[in-house]
Amino acid sequence: MTIRELAKASGVSTATVSRMLNKNGFVSKEAEDKINAAMKDNDFQSEKRIKRRATGEGHPKQLNFTMLWTSDIRASMTGTGHDIMLGITETMRVIGANLVVDYIDSDGSVPKCLSDKSCDGIFLHGDHLPKHHADLVKKRPAVWLLQSGDTEYGDRVQPDHWGLGVSAYKNMELQGCKNVCCISHTLDSISLPYWHSRLEGFLHAGKFGKTKYCNINTAYTDPLSSPEDQKNIAIDIVDKLEKISPRPDGIFVANALGSYIHAELKHREITPMKDIYMISGDMDAYGQFLDSETVKIDIQGRQIGKLAAEAMLLRIKNPDMDKIKYFTEASLLTP
Incomplete structure (x- = not known):
């Protein structure tokens, strides 16, 4: 039984199931009781299950994985990049994988992990790969992280950005805002970047809400x-x-420009969270520490x-199953 099946049961x-199994994050008592009951009914044992799934019954094997950053290496130095690698590492440590x-x-040039036959799977983050690199990746299990990168191959784990846009609108509505605005980018690609998904969720919520809305x-x-x-x-x-x-009394900055917009508002003597309610983007984006008093997004x-x-271990066990897109919850952090 996978954690996906356990969640359904x-x-x-x-x-929520993953947070409880890994003891990482809040899980309500009601949810814990439901998960424990389902685990008992299905004889679910997480650590033993992971070890069996990774190595195969009676055939222990040292697994080797690579975290491949496909774009600017500085992306790995952000708070999100650091947290992603911690999350992967914690699970790899349980099964003794590298x-x-x-x-x-x-x-x-071709990274060693793409030519090394001992690499059992690749975690990817960043832009699309050149065709030659992509052809090599397709020969082994792959999981894309976040929302960028190729959608033609590999499983994917990403935050529910659309749902986050809905939450941002509803949050400002609950704060009593009368006129709200979402700030995003113009879409210039076929695949939907994270900031556009947030905008779509925001606009959808606006159609059914009572608060007047617009977007820039x-x-x-x-x-x-x-x-x-x-700037x-x-x-x-x-x-x-x-x-x-x-003028809007609430804004949702769906992209990474929150700190710059915050600075420009203050320059014009418009005080965020006083004169204008502000949800200003991911808490670990470049420069976001400059406006810590605004509402932040934690994509966890x-x-x-x-x-x-x-997802990687499930793919190794079931190499021929259809590719899967997993969504995780993101939250708004109030100052």
Whole structure:
């Protein structure tokens, strides 16, 4: 029985089951009772199950995995990158597996994990891989993390960004906001980036809510681009925000521009959380520490890593099953 099947039997989410099994995060007493009852009914033993699934009954094998960063290596240095690797590592440690970290060089050379036959599976985070690299990845189990990267192969573990957009709208509605706005980027690709999924959830909630809503879209800017570029985009956003009549009293920054927008608002003597309620993006994005008093988004990277490891072990056991997309819960953190 997988944690997905256990979640279904318990009547709770997969993320809730994983939090309880890994003792990582809050789980209500009611949910614990349901999960324990389902475990008892199905003779579910998590640690033994993981070891059997990873190695095979009677055939112990040292498993070797690679965490491959497919884009800028600095992405691994964010809080989310750190938490994801912690989550994967904790599960790998239970089964005695090895985990190494690698990345794609700008010169296009092939990372060792893609040519090394001892690599049993690859965790991927970042942009699409060049065709030659992708063809090599497809030869072994792969799990994509978060929402970027190729959707044609590999399983995927990502936060429920659409649901997060819904939560952001409802949160501002509960705060008594009368006119709210979601700040995102213009969509210029076929695949939906995380910030667009958040926008879609926000707009969906707005259609059924009582609070007036709108959105401001800007051209996409890489979070790793220069601070000056991001500052200029924030100035343009706040210009547009001030032209809306009446000016929104609540904003949801769905992308990574929260700290720059926060700084520009203060520069214009508009105080976030006083003059305008602000949900300003992921708590570990670049520069987000500058506006710690706003509402933050916690996508729970460690939980994503743990679930990704579970997904990898399930894939090894069932190599021919259809690819699966797993969603984890994200939460809003009030100051």
